Amino acid sequence: MLDPVTDPAPDPGALLASVFGFQAFRPGQEEIVRAVLAGRDTLAIMPTGGGKSLCFQLPALCLSGMTVVISPLIALMRDQVRALREAGVEAGALTSGNTEEETEAVFAAIDAGCLKLLYIAPERLASVATLGLLRRAGTRLIAVDEAHCVSQWGHDFRPDYLRIGELKRALGVPLAAFTATADEETRAEIVSRLFDGQAPATFLRGFDRPNIHLAFEPKDQPRQQILRFAAARRGQSGIVYCASRARTESLAKALNEAGHPACHYHGGMEAEDRRTVEARFQREDGLIVVATVAFGMGIDKPDIRWVAHADLPKSIEGYYQEIGRAGRDGAPAETLTLYGPDDIRFRRQQIDEGLAPSERKGADHARLNALLGLAEANSCRRQKLLAYFGEEMAEPCGNCDLCETPPDLFDGTEAVRKALSAALRTGESYGAGHLIEILMGNTNERITARGHDKLPTFGVGRDLSRPQWQAVFRQMMGHDLVRPDVERHGALVMTDRARPILRGEEGITLRRDLIRKAKGRPVVKA
Ligand code: ADP
Ligand code: ZN
Numbered sequence: 001m002l003d004p005v006t007d008p009a010p011d012p013g014a015l016l017a018s019v020f021g022f023q024a025f026r027p028g029q030e031e032i033v034r035a036v037l038a039g040r041d042t043l044a045i046m047p048t049g050g051g052k053s054l055c056f057q058l059p060a061l062c063l064s065g066m067t068v069v070i071s072p073l074i075a076l077m078r079d080q081v082r083a084l085r086e087a088g089v090e091a092g093a094l095t096s097g098n099t100e101e102e103t104e105a106v107f108a109a110i111d112a113g114c115l116k117l118l119y120i121a122p123e124r125l126a127s128v129a130t131l132g133l134l135r136r137a138g139t140r141l142i143a144v145d146e147a148h149c150v151s152q153w154g155h156d157f158r159p160d161y162l163r164i165g166e167l168k169r170a171l172g173v174p175l176a177a178f179t180a181t182a183d184e185e186t187r188a189e190i191v192s193r194l195f196d197g198q199a200p201a202t203f204l205r206g207f208d209r210p211n212i213h214l215a216f217e218p219k220d221q222p223r224q225q226i227l228r229f230a231a232a233r234r235g236q237s238g239i240v241y242c243a244s245r246a247r248t249e250s251l252a253k254a255l256n257e258a259g260h261p262a263c264h265y266h267g268g269m270e271a272e273d274r275r276t277v278e279a280r281f282q283r284e285d286g287l288i289v290v291a292t293v294a295f296g297m298g299i300d301k302p303d304i305r306w307v308a309h310a311d312l313p314k315s316i317e318g319y320y321q322e323i324g325r326a327g328r329d330g331a332p333a334e335t336l337t338l339y340g341p342d343d344i345r346f347r348r349q350q351i352d353e354g355l356a357p358s359e360r361k362g363a364d365h366a367r368l369n370a371l372l373g374l375a376e377a378n379s380c381r382r383q384k385l386l387a388y389f390g391e392e393m394a395e396p397c398g399n400c401d402l403c404e405t406p407p408d409l410f411d412g413t414e415a416v417r418k419a420l421s422a423a424l425r426t427g428e429s430y431g432a433g434h435l436i437e438i439l440m441g442n443t444n445e446r447i448t449a450r451g452h453d454k455l456p457t458f459g460v461g462r463d464l465s466r467p468q469w470q471a472v473f474r475q476m477m478g479h480d481l482v483r484p485d486v487e488r489h490g491a492l493v494m495t496d497r498a499r500p501i502l503r504g505e506e507g508i509t510l511r512r513d514l515i516r517k518a519k520g521r522p523v524v525k526a
Contacts, residue, residue, distance in 0.1 A: 043194075053080060056178070069145060072146050144178065168195075207320075262289070278299070299325060305334070308335065317367060372480075416501055418461050441458055475511065
């Protein structure tokens with residue numbers, strides 16, 4: 001629980017992780033949170049599923065006093081209150097669905113001065129007692145969910161929403177309004193009715209950052225790949241993100257040796273050294289900072305021309321946030337993300353060995369899967385990325401590696417079925433390495449001891465080399481057909497998505513280029 005006395009101004013980034021369990025802000029969230037915390041009236045238009053609630057919940061925890069949330073749906077309010085309470089936040093709701101005890105508890109928390117978020121249905125605003133209650137509770141912020149309900153022309157008009165403007169005037173506090181409805185008329189109506197016509201800070205930007213070029217490459221010789229990428233952009237400011245502190249140091253050294261001015265940056269450095277790097281990056285042109293994700297929150301440099309990931313980020317949200325530091329000025333910016341099997345294993349392990357409760361781990365795996373799906377995508381990456389954040393893009397973007405060079409695809413159904421049946425026939429108890437040996441018909445002690453050389457799948461995959469099979473397995477993970485079970489040493493377990501393929505009801509397209517690029521020749525044994 002937060003103590004307003006000992007924690008006067010909690011850090012939003014730290015609370016994001018400690019209270020909500022998120023590794024990174026979703027697109028747009030950070031800017032909105034900052035505006036709200038700066039005391040500005042704000043209007044945020046975000047697609048459904050974009051993560052609006054965090055944009056008022058997080059500021060509510062940072063502000064002293066209470067935030068009142070006006071929301072039209074009782075079920076939604078109750079869900080949010082429950083989730084907040086589970087996360088240790090003092091939140092309550094006053095709705096017609098309350099039991100007497102629930103209402104009593106809310107009043108008691110208000111009187112004790114510890115309630116951080118109070119959800120109320122708009123109907124409550126009709127009662128004069130409500131204003132007194134909100135004053136007594138020390139309300140610092142009004143958050144309005146589904147703000148389009150104030151629009152008489154809209155489909156969800158709620159007459160009581162018209163009282164919100166009055167409430168704002170009476171309390172004299174900032175108001176943050178949220179909606180997924182973006183059309184101009186509704187927006188204008190929200191502004192005139194909720195903000196007295198005084199333009200709020202408005203966040204309408206969809207998730208797309210069209211000036212940022214997206215590209216992924218399988219990790220081959222990562223140091224060389226990064227050096228090549230930097231060499232083609234000599235003199236431009238860029239960031240290289242790495243998964244470990246040690247790697248930031250070795251890669252910065254390699255870049256310097258290749259004649260690029262580069263510094264490393266990570267959380268293990270003295271605060272003063274970190275500040276020096278931040279200041280240099282801000283001031284100098286063409287400096288490269290090789291960093292862990294510790295570098296970023298405070299960076300406000302508009303002309304970062306490129307961001308490279310030497311290691312796979314943690315999640316699709318992390319990826320988006322990190323590449324999003326490039327090209328804030330709107331001029332073209334480029335990104336490159338390297339990924340390989342070791343990265344995937346490392347990230348899975350990081351999730352599994354973390355302290356988060358198991359549902360959260362499940363969600364973190366899903367966010368990593370989404371990123372792998374993006375890495376192994378068959379077509380426009382931006383369409384896939386935006387789709388993940390709930391935004392539809394009608395046409396391929398023309399500004400990603402896959403739009404520029406459409407990948408060479410082939411019907412991978414047969415290869416995938418062979419791989420799946422190898423996993424299934426061995427009880428889904430082995431990792432890719434062992435399964436590949438079976439597919440390639442190689443004998444070793446483990447294979448003969450377990451009788452795997454007697455399986456019908458033994459040797460059915462001699463047409464591909466070991467690295468090529470690895471590329472197949474990686475794409476299978478990218479398509480979420482198999483998932484490694486870290487508790488059983490990465491044993492590959494089939495997902496429901498794989499079943500129709502195994503049964504021959506569905507096919508699957510794979511990227512031939514990724515398989516061809518995999519080094520090594522097919523081992524054709526007699
Ligand atoms: P909206 O109200 O915009 O439709 P929600 O606030 O309900 O969306 O959030 C949608 C989902 O996104 C929720 O499951 C929430 O937990 C998740 N979410 C929100 N912010 C983040 C974040 N920064 N990282 C990961 N997941 C997030
Ligand atoms: Zn594209």
